[in-house]
Amino acid sequence: xxxxxxxxxxxxxxxxxREIFTMEMTTAETTCAGxxxxxxxxxxxxxxxAPGAVVRCPACDNVLMRIVQGRGRYWLDLTGIRCLEFSEQx
Amino acid sequence: xxxxALLGRLAWQVGEVTDLVPETPKxxxxxxxxxxxxxxxxxxxxxxxxTAEDGYQAQRxxxxxxxxxxxxxxxxxxxxxxxxxSPYLVGEVKVGDRxxxxxxxxxxxxxxxxxxxxxxxIAGGSGVVPLMAMxxxxxxxxxxxxxxxxxxxxxxxxxxxxxxxxxxxxxxxxPAVIHTLTRSQPAGWRGYKRRIDAAMxxxxxxxxxxxxxxxxxxxxxxxxxxxxxLVAAGYDPAWIKTERFGATGG
Numbered sequence: 270x271x272x273x274x275x276x277x278x279x280x281x282x283x284x285x286x287r288e289i290f291t292m293e294m295t296t297a298e299t300t301c302a303g304x305x306x307x308x309x310x311x312x313x314x315x316x317x318x319a320p321g322a323v324v325r326c327p328a329c330d331n332v333l334m335r336i337v338q339g340r341g342r343y344w345l346d347l348t349g350i351r352c353l354e355f356s357e358q359x
Numbered sequence: 360x361x362x363x364a365l366l367g368r369l370a371w372q373v374g375e376v377t378d379l380v381p382e383t384p385k386x387x388x389x390x391x392x393x394x395x396x397x398x399x400x401x402x403x404x405x406x407x408x409x410t411a412e413d414g415y416q417a418q419r420x421x422x423x424x425x426x427x428x429x430x431x432x433x434x435x436x437x438x439x440x441x442x443x444x445s446p447y448l449v450g451e452v453k454v455g456d457r458x459x460x461x462x463x464x465x466x467x468x469x470x471x472x473x474x475x476x477x478x479x480x481i482a483g484g485s486g487v488v489p490l491m492a493m494x495x496x497x498x499x500x501x502x503x504x505x506x507x508x509x510x511x512x513x514x515x516x517x518x519x520x521x522x523x524x525x526x527x528x529x530x531x532x533x534p535a536v537i538h539t540l541t542r543s544q545p546a547g548w549r550g551y552k553r554r555i556d557a558a559m560x561x562x563x564x565x566x567x568x569x570x571x572x573x574x575x576x577x578x579x580x581x582x583x584x585x586x587x588x589l590v591a592a593g594y595d596p597a598w599i600k601t602e603r604f605g606a607t608g609g
Contacts, residue, residue: 276579278603281420283464284406287369295467311467312601 275318279310282322285336286310289343297355302348303331324349371408371461374432376454382519386485387449388424388435391458396432399423401496402469402489402574402602405434405462409444417443422488422576422602423463426495432460435519437485468574468602472500476572477565480508481555481585483577487519489602490576494527494534506534509563511555511581513542537563555581560588567593572600579603 279295286294295311306328313333314325321337326349335346347353378390401423408418419442425433438449452458470478470493480490487510497506512518518538528536539551539559551559565571573589575582582603589599 276603278601280404280465280468280602281604283404283466284369284420284461287464291367293464293466295465309467311465 275316277315277317279313279315279324281315281317282324282336283311285322285338288338289336289345292355294355297353299326299333299350300352300354301326301329301331301333302351304329305351369461369464371459373457373459376452376456376458377431379452379454382435383517385438385449385517386435386519387438388433389448389452389458390425391432391434391460393432393460396430397463399427399432399463400466400469400471401427401492403463403465403492404489405432405460406464407434407444407448408459408461409447410459419444420464422492424488424491424495426492426499428496428499432462435485435488435491468576468600470496470572470574472497472502472504474572475504477505477569478507479564479571479573479589480506481573481575481577482508482510483581483585484512484517485519486575486577486582486602486604488576490574491520491523493574494524497534498527503532505565507563507565508534508536509539509555509559510536511539511541511577514540515543515545515548555585555588557588557591560585560592564589564592564594567595570595570598572598574600574602576602577604 283295297310298307299310300307314327316323324334326333331349333349337344372393374391374393376389377392380388382388404420404422406418406420408416410416421434421436423432424435425431436445436448439445482490524536541554544552575585582601586599586601590596
């Protein structure tokens with residue numbers, strides 16, 4: 270991987286998610302609140318050109334997650350995810 | 360009840376560049392000595408952060424190219440002329456320079472040599488980097504897992520790790536390395552000369568009856584196309600892992 274621009278995937282926010290969660294999150298599974306499909310975070314679509322990261326469902330394009338960081342704070346919008354499931358083991 | 364294994368907050372570390380290896384005219388590898396490196400898995404990446412004198416910071420993700428068995432952390436970077444980070448890492452950085460990085464990151468696009476399933480690696484351009492970590496891991500672990508690499512590059516000169524791949528592809532239990540050169544080919548080239556298509560997948564990919572797994576890394580359109588071709592060839596989408604890095608870079 271060499272991250273460049275625009276549409277990438279959930280692997281590219283593995284580091285950002287590790288700022289927020291204590292676990293490795295690219296293997297976590299998201300259930301889309303829009304279409305109900307389940308995808309590993311590493312598999313979802315990520316757009317890095319917004320102010321922050323916009324994470325979309327690869328099946329229906331619904332926004333799963335928005336992560337914005339600035340002025341020493343995080344804003345984490347998870348309304349597009351019905352369930353985020355991940356292992357106790359890292 | 361067993362408690363979850365908490366990793367704690369991922370911290371930035373400072374590593375020292377100990378070697379620079381030109382791979383192609385636009386691509387170089389950086390070997391970085393990171394004190395207290397916790398070790399990594401083949402396919403994981405690091406985040407690299409540069410800070411300008413005025414405090415402006417730019418950050419990018421780069422796959423780790425070195426095997427887990429190698430104590431050094433090596434990344435391979437393609438110089439993107441309009442990039443903020445890669446023109447520094449390819450061209451300006453010198454042996455002895457210090458670089459800020461954090462990792463290892465990721466667990467989805469990871470291959471373990473102990474996994475007995477036949478593996479198909481498909482790379483476009485610098486997408487070969489995490490797959491090279493997997494091939495180096497396979498060699499270091501002495502694994503005989505059937506592995507094929509289908510590697511799409513623009514030209515012969517653009518083939519990253521060309522000599523090492525030639526060496527890796529020779530000998531007993533060697534992985535099969537299959538190149539396609541999409542823009543120009545040297546005289547007498549006998550390999551593929553086109554973008555990855557259904558006929559090529561049909562000739563190269565492990566048959567679905569073997570229940571193989573596939574790892575695909577490269578520019579987004581190439582990765583999505585290759586993944587769709589594998590599904591059309593009967594692969595279960597759950598067998599396919601992808602890593603996409605945007606519109607450029609191939």
